[in-house]
Amino acid sequence: MTNVVELKVGLHCDECIKKILKAVKKIQDIETYNVDIELNKVIVTGNVTTEEVIRVIQKIGKTATAWDGDQTNS
Numbered sequence: 001m002t003n004v005v006e007l008k009v010g011l012h013c014d015e016c017i018k019k020i021l022k023a024v025k026k027i028q029d030i031e032t033y034n035v036d037i038e039l040n041k042v043i044v045t046g047n048v049t050t051e052e053v054i055r056v057i058q059k060i061g062k063t064a065t066a067w068d069g070d071q072t073n074s
Contacts, residue, residue, distance in 0.1 A: 005043070006043050011035065030044055
């Protein structure tokens with residue numbers, strides 16, 4: 001089953017983004033992953049849960065929360 005997981009993650013610099021992408025691509029059963037730098041958003045599709053992706057990102061010392069869709073850039 002394919003899920004789309006969208007998370008809000010603090011993307012401060014290129015090094016942060018590299019670490020996050022490196023961690024995310026190791027998750028089993030993912031199909032695609034992407035980062036939206038402007039929105040501080042990580043998008044992962046595949047046979048994964050939001051909790052799995054959050055756990056992987058937290059393991060590298062980053063904070064990730066579920067994207068609720070109502071967040072705006074202020």
